[in-house]
Amino acid sequence: MKKLGLIATTLLLIATSSAFADGDIKKGKKVFTKCKACHAVGEKAKNKVGPRLNGVVGSGWGTIEGFKYSKTLLAGKEEGRVWDIETLTAYLNKPKKVIPKGKMAFAGLKKDKDIVNVIAYLSQFNKDGTMK
Template identity: 70%
Template sequence: MKRLLMIAGTALIAFTAQASAEGDPAKGEKVFRKCAACHAVGEDAKNKVGPQLNGVVGRAWGTIEGYKYSPSLMEGAGEGRVWDVETLDAYLLKPRDVIPKGRMAFAGLRKDEDRADVIAYLSQYSVDGTTN
């Protein structure tokens, strides 16, 4: 039964990642410029002040090698939290509401459309940084 639930959960994550197509990736690329000082995405992405974001949509919290996450984020990782579309949307709106003692100093993106566009943009990148 646990295995069946795990498979169903994985399928849901994959479906949720595809659902982010509501936004416009081209517009999201422009909005992402606000994030680019601290985060990278794409084939040559490396960790900066924040972790690189290739494959972030649907990824478990705290899993980028070589990046030192905050204790608060790692607590969520221990609970099995995942960067699904809903969580990313909430985090991009108000990071401190999702990870109260997190390190990200960014105030958030207030416009629903901007958040949807950024998530659509990030959804294009697989774990290796190539576009899907």
């Protein structure tokens, strides 16, 4: 049943032409506090345990300079994988299901709305960390 809700949320997001049309940016910023130990976003963002996430929505896998990605993620890069809404939704729900041997230790976000909101929050940042 929960999987059905995640799929429905993903399809709703895809159906809207904007990646964050259904999300709440302010709530997404609050959810992102769970990610801050390992990731940064914004103009002064730097890589931490995980890569900075500026411009991640819609970008290719493994594209942040200076970050050492797992072999599995780099294989996805070679395949041309992209952090589209569907992939980000699945990854934020269960990272190890999308990248089984990836470095991310976080188990995932359990609430569908938290995922939608954090994607909305991340969607507002350009690659250089400025706001869209």
